Amino acid sequence: MKYSIHIFVLTSLAFLLFSCTKSYELESKDAGEHGYEVWQGNFIVQDGVHIPLLFGVEAKEGTRQVRLFSGPELAHWSYWIDRGDSISFQSGLHSEFKGIRQGDKISGIYIDGVRTKQERAKFEVQKVEKQETPFPIITNPSAISPIGTWELNFGQLKDLSDSKELLRYNIDRVQTFDLYRNGNVVIGKAYGAGGIQGFDGVMTSDGFICSSFHHSEPFLIEATFIDENTFDVEITSTTDTYKAIGKRKSQTIEDTEHTESVLRGIYLTLKGFFRW
CATH class of the missing domain: 2.40.160.90 (Porin)
Known part of the structure; x- marks a missing residue:
């Protein structure tokens, strides 16, 4: 009986370890x-x-x-x-x-x-009655898959010596972001200053277009692929236009929160197992 429990626990741990490394698909929030x-x-x-x-x-x-x-x-x-x-x-x-x-x-x-x-x-x-994709969907979108993690390079960052700018959210502080594509729809999360920033949009003939609202700032993000691992992007806010270059960091998206949650569960399971 005791060995059967050992096998069950170890099998469960193996499943958890496998689960914590899988990629995930982002889903857009439904306002309705x-x-x-x-x-x-x-x-x-x-x-x-x-x-x-x-x-x-x-x-x-x-x-x-x-x-x-x-x-x-x-x-x-x-x-x-x-x-x-x-x-x-x-x-x-x-x-x-x-x-x-x-x-x-x-x-x-x-x-x-x-x-x-x-x-x-x-x-x-x-x-x-029902929220819809805010951008027109085209029949011949780019064949390049944007799925993965990207790094953004804005070149010279915005000067924050002005107190008005210091109190505002500036998207040029974003370092990396994840993209997921489902058909013509593009969904993502950006990481950097100010927490996690969500955005969504559609594929275009040579890239993608999406929008975001974060820390009271709306953004329009228009990207054009240079090759499979590089794109130029122009980002428009209420007062500024930012230009950046995106470089592909990886082909997969890891759900960090999911991974941390699973690892925490493994730790507690191991702790209880060895005490037992």
Whole structure:
């Protein structure tokens, strides 16, 4: 009996070790989950550039939550303030959406600032039955697979001696990011200053295009493949345009959180096993 338990434990550990090394597939968050109203549209930033905006609002009376989504990440949650045709909600510590509702459409401004609130962008959204990919899907996307981990090189980083810039999130501090492709859809996570940043989009004929909302900053990311392991990328925010080069670091994506969780489980199992 004792040897049978030993074999069972060791077999379980072997399975856990195998599981902790497998790659994973990212999934985009669904703004309509748990009965949320889905609102989808765009920021309108410098030079009229549109950056997708997606959030869900609790479909109930009284105090309601609003959740802003960015690819596989929940970027922010706040409270939906509805005063007749006027709506507003916070986005991070110092940012806020303010708009006028006309039926199933809302248009307004996105403002930011610790002391002096300044308009960062206009926005327009519409309530929809189901969230959809914000970018048009083309019939002949690039054959290059973006799946894997990439390193970004922005060259000279932005000067943060200006206190206004120091308090804002600057995407040029991102070091690496993971990409996953499912058909024409691209989903990813970026890592660097300010935690994990989610984004999603689609493949294009020569690369991919995606968007992100992180630390109260919307971004449009347009990449063009140079070869299978390199791409040029231009990133547009409400006030800046960043240029960078992406270099492929690996072909697979490791789920770090999953791996750490499994290893922690193995440690506790071994600890209990040897005590036993």
